[in-house]
Amino acid sequence: MAQIPLDLAPIAATGFDSFIITDTNRIAVTALRAWPDWPAPIMLLLGPSGTGKTHLGKAWKDLSHGLLADAADEMEETALFAQMNQALNGEVSGMLLTSDKPITEWGTQIPDLRSRLNSTPVMVMDDYDDDVLEPILRKLFEDRGRIITKDLVDYILRYQDREVGSLRALVRTLDEAALAENADLTKYFAAHFLAGRLERDLFSGPID
Structure with missing residues (x-):
């Protein structure tokens, strides 16, 4: 039976000291x-x-x-x-x-x-490149109590929306999905979950 995810992640810090300076x-x-x-x-x-x-x-x-x-x-x-x-x-x-x-x-x-x-x-403030986005993405996962691998970081930055607000929403979605399935949050899990979500979105809309 799938677990019901509880949002027990620590509240992300919002002060100057928690901001990633680049x-x-x-x-x-x-x-x-x-x-x-x-x-x-x-x-x-x-x-x-x-x-x-x-x-x-x-x-x-x-x-x-x-x-x-x-x-x-x-x-x-x-x-x-x-x-x-x-x-x-x-x-x-x-x-x-x-x-x-x-x-x-x-x-x-x-x-x-x-x-x-x-x-x-x-x-x-200028837009972010990969060298900036990687530590931001890692911090978003760390704020939810997860340490992620480099291949997952690379996968997300290559194939997903790179805007920080979108990344924050994606991190929450992946974290909750992994909790619900009691699974490790790996590149394979993320790719499989997101491919399944895309397929559901494609076939759940109205048929013209």
């Missing part, structure tokens, strides 16, 4: 940790989806107790403008914006908000 994010992390010695009360953390902006934003908020506008480009403009005014007026200890889009692509309609955004210093 050449793609080192400058941004250093700038964030330099608070309160920032060049301006408001800073923007810019980078592709899945590069750890939310993780770093929460770490900075815990450090500074300032305002965090995660995915600031999706915020309602008057609310964002009001929060930026609080930071500029010294009513809060600082403000961090995050986005995966340059400010020029936000489509900001309020002229004063657009002006303030354009004057906000930017910290840039």
Whole structure:
């Protein structure tokens, strides 16, 4: 009988010390940790989806107790403008914006908000390559209490979606599947399970 998986994995740490620092994010992390010695009360953390902006934003908020506008480009403009005014007026200890889009692509309609955004210093994070993704993937498994082999890492990075959010979801799925079947989480298990899931997806949809 298959076991019912219980989510007993340890809660992943979210502070600066648990963040994997690489050449793609080192400058941004250093700038964030330099608070309160920032060049301006408001800073923007810019980078592709899945590069750890939310993780770093929460770490900075815990450090500074300032305002965090995660995915600031999706915020309602008057609310964002009001929060930026609080930071500029010294009513809060600082403000961090995050986005995966340059400010020029936000489509900001309020002229004063657009002006303030354009004057906000930017910290840039670049996308990840394999040398960066491998330790991230290993850490995602370690957060669930698993040590994985190099061939499983290589298989996942070669054949699966490499965005970190997708990798996190995949790690959870594979971990729960292995627990349910009381199986070791190997490359063979992952390949067999994912092939079976793909087959189920292909044949479970409507037939045209």
